[in-house]
Amino acid sequence: MIDNPVIKALMAHRSIRRYTDVTPSDEVLETIVRAGQQAPFAYQLGSVLLSRKRERNPFNAPLFFTICVDAHRTELVLAQRGWKLASNDLHVLLFGMEDAVMLAQNMVVAAESLGLGTCYIGSAQYRSLAIAKECNLPERVFPIVGLAAGYPAEDPPVRPRYPLEFTLFEDRYPELDESSVKQAMQAMDEGYLAQDYYRRANVMIPLEEGRKESFTFDNYSWTEHVSRKLGQWSPSPDELLEQLAARGFNLSAGPGTK
Numbered sequence: 001m002i003d004n005p006v007i008k009a010l011m012a013h014r015s016i017r018r019y020t021d022v023t024p025s026d027e028v029l030e031t032i033v034r035a036g037q038q039a040p041f042a043y044q045l046g047s048v049l050l051s052r053k054r055e056r057n058p059f060n061a062p063l064f065f066t067i068c069v070d071a072h073r074t075e076l077v078l079a080q081r082g083w084k085l086a087s088n089d090l091h092v093l094l095f096g097m098e099d100a101v102m103l104a105q106n107m108v109v110a111a112e113s114l115g116l117g118t119c120y121i122g123s124a125q126y127r128s129l130a131i132a133k134e135c136n137l138p139e140r141v142f143p144i145v146g147l148a149a150g151y152p153a154e155d156p157p158v159r160p161r162y163p164l165e166f167t168l169f170e171d172r173y174p175e176l177d178e179s180s181v182k183q184a185m186q187a188m189d190e191g192y193l194a195q196d197y198y199r200r201a202n203v204m205i206p207l208e209e210g211r212k213e214s215f216t217f218d219n220y221s222w223t224e225h226v227s228r229k230l231g232q233w234s235p236s237p238d239e240l241l242e243q244l245a246a247r248g249f250n251l252s253a254g255p256g257t258k
Contacts, residue, residue, distance in 0.1 A: 009112055014158055016117025019150035023052075023062045028114055032149070033065075035110035036103040045069055045096035046103040049135050049143075058121050061148035066124055066131060067104045069096030071249075072140040089249045093142070100144045111149050121146030128243045139248035160191025160222070189221035198225065208232050 047070035057064035124143035199217035
């Protein structure tokens with residue numbers, strides 16, 4: 001691979017879950033968010049909530065951001081121009097998610113370039129009503145992802161990724177045979193086992209519906225972990241649809257429909 005400072009920083013990314021007592025300065029904070037704003041966007045539908053309340057933040061991080069899809073702010077801009085939103089909410093939400101996650105990832109890169117560590121928290125969508133109440137969110141603002149940030153108090157190794165040939169497909173999607181799937185799984189699992197990741201974290205998702213446990217920390221690794229998540233959790237979209245509807249997003253009808 002070509003190597004330069006930007007590539008080196010991207011390839012060195014780790015999730016950080018322990019932070020020092022040092023609080024980033026306002027200049028650092030503003031730099032991170034401004035860099036986030038410079039991400040590519042369709043409609044600039046992302047906005048950022050900030051908590052500096054360590055005692056309430058995940059991992060007692062000094063900074064905790066919640067990145068949102070913000071149609072409310074955009075609709076205020078439209079109103080100033082004499083327009084009313086006509087685009088359906090699925091369109092708004094999908095483009096808003098693009099805007100929000102690109103903003104968030106720019107923030108991660110900026111934070112890490114300034115010596116901070118970060119960790120995404122993926123449960124914001126399921127906590128949207130609690131976040132809305134706590135942060136006084138108007139309708140049409142929907143939390144997408146949380147982001148803890150601060151100066152690292154740990155130095156974990158870089159986590160494995162799928163092999164490039166299992167990710168990059170030129171011109172057309174290949175037929176992934178059993179052998180190629182198993183090779184990709186092996187790369188992920190052996191990487192995590194070599195780091196003793198799940199044993200150190202003491203994390204093994206329990207099996208549901210009477211399934212008998214056959215794994216130990218000697219062979220429980222990433223592909224089994226993610227399989228248990230996607231194979232057991234959230235079989236119905238109802239909870240998310242209810243959260244979205246409560247925040248003013250109706251994915252089955254046009255704008256303004258309750």
